[in-house]
Amino acid sequence: MDTLSNFIANQDAPAIGGGRLEVFEPATGAAYATIPDSDERDVARAVEAAKAAFPGWSQTPAADRARVLNAIADLIEQRVEAFAEAESRDQGKPVSLARSLEIPRAAANLRFFAGAILHERGEFYRSDDRALNYVLRQPRGVAGCISPWNLPLYLFTWKIAPALATGNTVVAKPSEVTPFTAWMFGQLCREAKLPMGVLNIVHGTGPKVGAAIVAHPDVPAISFTGGTATGAAIAAVAAPMFKKLSLELGGKNATIVCEDADLEKAIPMIVRSAFQNQGEICLCGSRIVVHRALLKEFTERFVNEARSLKTGDPTATDTDVGAIVSRQHLEKIQSYVALAKIEGGKVVCGGGAPHLIAQRCRGGWFHEPTVIVGLSPTCRTATEEIFGPVVTIHGVDDHGEAIQIANCTKYGLACSIWGRDIERMHRMAAKIDAGVIWLNTWMMRDLRTPFGGMKQSGVGREGGDEALRFFTEAKNVCVGW
Ligand code: NDP
Numbered sequence: 001m002d003t004l005s006n007f008i009a010n011q012d013a014p015a016i017g018g019g020r021l022e023v024f025e026p027a028t029g030a031a032y033a034t035i036p037d038s039d040e041r042d043v044a045r046a047v048e049a050a051k052a053a054f055p056g057w058s059q060t061p062a063a064d065r066a067r068v069l070n071a072i073a074d075l076i077e078q079r080v081e082a083f084a085e086a087e088s089r090d091q092g093k094p095v096s097l098a099r100s101l102e103i104p105r106a107a108a109n110l111r112f113f114a115g116a117i118l119h120e121r122g123e124f125y126r127s128d129d130r131a132l133n134y135v136l137r138q139p140r141g142v143a144g145c146i147s148p149w150n151l152p153l154y155l156f157t158w159k160i161a162p163a164l165a166t167g168n169t170v171v172a173k174p175s176e177v178t179p180f181t182a183w184m185f186g187q188l189c190r191e192a193k194l195p196m197g198v199l200n201i202v203h204g205t206g207p208k209v210g211a212a213i214v215a216h217p218d219v220p221a222i223s224f225t226g227g228t229a230t231g232a233a234i235a236a237v238a239a240p241m242f243k244k245l246s247l248e249l250g251g252k253n254a255t256i257v258c259e260d261a262d263l264e265k266a267i268p269m270i271v272r273s274a275f276q277n278q279g280e281i282c283l284c285g286s287r288i289v290v291h292r293a294l295l296k297e298f299t300e301r302f303v304n305e306a307r308s309l310k311t312g313d314p315t316a317t318d319t320d321v322g323a324i325v326s327r328q329h330l331e332k333i334q335s336y337v338a339l340a341k342i343e344g345g346k347v348v349c350g351g352g353a354p355h356l357i358a359q360r361c362r363g364g365w366f367h368e369p370t371v372i373v374g375l376s377p378t379c380r381t382a383t384e385e386i387f388g389p390v391v392t393i394h395g396v397d398d399h400g401e402a403i404q405i406a407n408c409t410k411y412g413l414a415c416s417i418w419g420r421d422i423e424r425m426h427r428m429a430a431k432i433d434a435g436v437i438w439l440n441t442w443m444m445r446d447l448r449t450p451f452g453g454m455k456q457s458g459v460g461r462e463g464g465d466e467a468l469r470f471f472t473e474a475k476n477v478c479v480g481w
Pocket of ligand 1: 175228
């Protein structure tokens with residue numbers, strides 16, 4: 001059983017209170033590691049370390065900060081296999097997905113922001129012949145970074161990289177459900193000679209560690225990714241303290257299939273958008289809205305493709321859908337399938353646990369890709385975030401109705417539209433309330449673009465300049481002449 005530690009001032013530290021929490025492997029249901037059950041005392045210690053490191057790190061030349069971030073990225077790339085195996089064991093995702101996409105993306109996050117600070121441009125404004133204004137962007141101090149369990153290292157580094165690159169120091173908390181690669185990351189930071197206290201990682205539960213970071217008076221900026229209810233709880237504490245807040249929250253994203261969609265090309269991508277990472281990606285398309293001209297053909301082909309996905313041992317190379325992250329989350333998914341039936345839905349694919357499962361995975365948490373038809377687009381199953389391998393399909397008569405359905409949830413994170421009339425698709429994109437809209441693609445991310453949600457999917461944007469701005473304070477200096 002691995003015994004993980006907090007990473008504070010480059011030292012491995014147990015929780016001051018001495019408690020430990022078990023970490024489970026979703027594919028087997030067995031505990032395989034423990035983490036410190038930290039509390040506000042551990043957070044206070046981490047904040048002290050981060051505060052002490054701030055003057056030095058914030059004054060470190062950008063080229064030197066970039067060099068350290070690139071050195072950490074080098075180490076991740078040298079150990080992709082070890083990180084991918086750890087991520088898969090910890091989260092339940094197919095190891096192939098972690099190896100090909102998520103771990104490389106974690107390294108890319110570090111490289112992207114290491115590069116960005118070397119290409120910074122200033123802002124100047126001449127006030128006729130009276131004055132010259134320039135904008136100073138300075139790091140905020142200690143940033144609190146709180147990340148979820150679905151894409152553990154990918155989202156952990158997506159926050160930490162811009163915070164560190166811009167000269168802040170960080171107190172970070174990974175999800176207690178998936179702490180392993182964050183712990184490995186701390187070890188690499190020491191090896192890459194990140195100065196002491198610049199990054200501090202405190203393990204434990206959200207209500208104890210996460211809440212203590214949010215409430216700490218010396219943490220002026222909070223970058224959080226997670227559920228909408230948690231985001232609201234964080235905002236309630238942080239807003240009266242006038243903290244800078246970035247909230248990336250839940251989603252219930254529509255996939256719109258127009259009558260002229262090229263199904264041959266679209267269906268494999270739409271299946272991926274529905275079930276990748278067991279549907280545990282905030283950007284997954286879980287409500288598929290199809291023009292009635294194509295509804296019958298689309299549903300048949302989509303269901304056939306969903307049935308052909310292999311659900312099982314995440315370590316097997318041919319596994320498409322791995323294990324669900326926790327027993328509690330599996331039960332939530334099951335409860336929505338039961339609700340769908342009460343709401344009048346018909347399960348046309350999946351609906352429960354897979355029949356054939358490797359011997360070692362008999363105690364694990366699995367759910368087949370599940371497709372439900374016959375539901376009203378406004379019912380709970382079709383509008384609440386399930387965050388699992390469950391999608392609903394809805395027929396529409398025209399594009400106006402498709403837009404209306406896409407917009408009829410409290411969320412506004414992402415949407416994908418599939419068709420050939422690109423002019424009409426641009427018009428539809430402009431009318432959809434979502435922060436990310438893909439036309440004939442899905443999950444295509446350019447790290448320079450703004451990323452985030454409308455409505456209850458979030459506050460603020462990450463990515464590119466948005467992240468650099470979030471982690472810096474802008475000052476206008478006006479020089480009269
Ligand atoms: P949670 O909101 O439960 O948790 C997210 C993080 O916040 C975890 O580290 C958690 O700790 C911590 N946390 C929990 N309670 C508190 C609190 N009171 N104060 C501070 N921190 C707290 O989300 P999940 O981990 O369940 O992640 C799934 C959610 O994340 C989904 O809703 C999904 O849509 C969303 N998400 C959004 C993305 C986006 O970019 N918009 C991207 C990915 C996911 P612990 O787990 O240890 O309890």
